[in-house]
Amino acid sequence: MLRYLVRRILEMVPLLFITSALIYLLLYLMPGDPLYTMLEGVPNLRAEDYQRLRVLYGLDDPVYIQYWKWLWQMLQLNPGYSREYGLPVFDIILPAFKNTLVLTLAAVVIGKSVAVLLGIFSAIRQYSFWDYFFTVIAFIGYSLPAFWLALMMIIVFAVKLGWLPTSGMTSPDVVPGTWAATADWLKHLILPVTVLTISEIIQVQRYMRSSLLEVLRQDYLTTARAKGLNERAVIGRHALKNALIPVVTIIAITMPRVIGGSAVVETVFGYPGVGRLLYVSIMGNDLVVAMSVVMIIAFTVILFNLLADILYGWLDPRIRYQG
Amino acid sequence: MTRGKSTRTPTGRWLALWQRFKQHRVAYAGLFFFLALLLLVIFGPYLFPYELDQVSLTERMHGPSTRHWFGTDELGRDTWVRIMHGGRVSLTVGLMVGISAVLIGGLVGIVAGYLGGVLDNILMRIVDVIYTIPRIVLLLVLSKVAGPGLGSIIIILIAVEWTNAARLARGAVLSFREQEFVLAAQCLGASKWRVMLRHLLPNSLAPLIVAATLDAGAAIRAETTLSFLGLGIQPPTPSWGNLLTNASTNIFIAPLQVFLPGMFIFFTLMSFNLLGDALRDAMDPRLTQVRR
Numbered sequence: 001m002l003r004y005l006v007r008r009i010l011e012m013v014p015l016l017f018i019t020s021a022l023i024y025l026l027l028y029l030m031p032g033d034p035l036y037t038m039l040e041g042v043p044n045l046r047a048e049d050y051q052r053l054r055v056l057y058g059l060d061d062p063v064y065i066q067y068w069k070w071l072w073q074m075l076q077l078n079p080g081y082s083r084e085y086g087l088p089v090f091d092i093i094l095p096a097f098k099n100t101l102v103l104t105l106a107a108v109v110i111g112k113s114v115a116v117l118l119g120i121f122s123a124i125r126q127y128s129f130w131d132y133f134f135t136v137i138a139f140i141g142y143s144l145p146a147f148w149l150a151l152m153m154i155i156v157f158a159v160k161l162g163w164l165p166t167s168g169m170t171s172p173d174v175v176p177g178t179w180a181a182t183a184d185w186l187k188h189l190i191l192p193v194t195v196l197t198i199s200e201i202i203q204v205q206r207y208m209r210s211s212l213l214e215v216l217r218q219d220y221l222t223t224a225r226a227k228g229l230n231e232r233a234v235i236g237r238h239a240l241k242n243a244l245i246p247v248v249t250i251i252a253i254t255m256p257r258v259i260g261g262s263a264v265v266e267t268v269f270g271y272p273g274v275g276r277l278l279y280v281s282i283m284g285n286d287l288v289v290a291m292s293v294v295m296i297i298a299f300t301v302i303l304f305n306l307l308a309d310i311l312y313g314w315l316d317p318r319i320r321y322q323g
Numbered sequence: 324m325t326r327g328k329s330t331r332t333p334t335g336r337w338l339a340l341w342q343r344f345k346q347h348r349v350a351y352a353g354l355f356f357f358l359a360l361l362l363l364v365i366f367g368p369y370l371f372p373y374e375l376d377q378v379s380l381t382e383r384m385h386g387p388s389t390r391h392w393f394g395t396d397e398l399g400r401d402t403w404v405r406i407m408h409g410g411r412v413s414l415t416v417g418l419m420v421g422i423s424a425v426l427i428g429g430l431v432g433i434v435a436g437y438l439g440g441v442l443d444n445i446l447m448r449i450v451d452v453i454y455t456i457p458r459i460v461l462l463l464v465l466s467k468v469a470g471p472g473l474g475s476i477i478i479i480l481i482a483v484e485w486t487n488a489a490r491l492a493r494g495a496v497l498s499f500r501e502q503e504f505v506l507a508a509q510c511l512g513a514s515k516w517r518v519m520l521r522h523l524l525p526n527s528l529a530p531l532i533v534a535a536t537l538d539a540g541a542a543i544r545a546e547t548t549l550s551f552l553g554l555g556i557q558p559p560t561p562s563w564g565n566l567l568t569n570a571s572t573n574i575f576i577a578p579l580q581v582f583l584p585g586m587f588i589f590f591t592l593m594s595f596n597l598l599g600d601a602l603r604d605a606m607d608p609r610l611t612q613v614r615r
Binding site: 015018019022023026027029030031139140142143144145146147148151152154155159160256257259260261263264267275278279282283290294297298301302 | 448451452454455456457458459460463464465467468470540544547548551552553554567571574575578581582584585588589592593596597
């Protein structure tokens, strides 16, 4: 197991390296002068000054030299300064990353638990009205475009009913650190979390359903029933344990979708997370920030895949990893 | 010996497929929605005498009426006509991307799976890298690089979506590679390309057709999202996405204008997903694929 883990972690390195090189190249090709935002509104800028700045920031170097310099700094956890905000990149990204983590984790925990419950219910009552009903609902949720669902939620719950705030993360009039502030923050989370949850239910719901249906056909469940266990124990203690194993992997595999979805939802709701940060930095040519955000997202995704593999082996003793 | 056509002939197989597809009520619903949408966007604009950009300053932000079924926007342009034209753009993107991505990805997957070796390794590492970054994040970066416009959005969507088909085709080919029919073809002296195109491709078609349907839906979802965020199709060319950008600025006054284009996106995605699902069931009930 340890050898397997070490090998998997070593495999992460080239993947991250190639990903970073690819993204760097793409952002390098992005149209627009990176000095533009910095020099906008500087009245007495001379051509010599502009050239001096280009040399100073190494913008005339070939792309591989620029990438190498970036990589070297990144390895020392020093991704540089945002051109837009003039702050160290980590000072901008870390709070945003924390906000995104709260949003996605809330969506994953709520969404996936609901999905697992619906899947179990559908499997136990296969072909019943509720089985079809939940399947249809999950299908509808999957087919709703997230940004539009977000807009509709704003119309219904924020504009018409006025129950929830339209966007952002905090209201200007609450004092930070009080219970009211926490309640206010939760209120801001409800709509984004709901939108993220709704579009992500289907995968896990259907997987849970088919996985449990498969297990329910196994002989050992007949044995469990034959020795007189009631249905609750048969399903809860014997069937679910095995049925949940593949579902864990699916939850991890769909993580990139949740993170990607949160980028859209954050942008629509003006929620200050990394997704919105990425959007703003791409729109504003803030390459340093965009690069770091993409890398952090890629790193998170790879980490989740690794976690899924480890969990899978841990949950299912039939699987043995070869080092 | 059986008389007439054996079930192994291509016609027999496609016929059996069609029969299984027909039994699927959901498949009918998907197909119906899709054809209805196609007819609507083709003929819909001609139901009214308005041009796409015909401004009518006396009829700004009107609600639905007999003159304007879906009302008008802030410049008095007819929303019905604009949604139908936007649908042409969005559906074009979906169909072009779905078909091209599967053609390219299918070929790449078959070649990688059959030839193996270094080529396979390189191609699959590229696929891994593309899978490492969430789709929409990668598309945000790509769309800025490629610039706005119908052509560039189609190209960047293909650049990302081909990976699904490549993985599926490669997986299918790996399972066929050691089977007798491939060996037989090789023994009869078939060239590498003949084995791939005449024997492996037809046998891998089932998962690829499903992938094309689901990819087309994914492409429309991505296009409308990017266009909504201002990175895809740009006005004055209408798309369901940028119609929503425009409408969302008046969300407090005219929520109906936000509701309508979204419903069209929803029904389109729904029909593609239903169709893909039904095709998957009809072709191979065991075939399951997780969408990323």
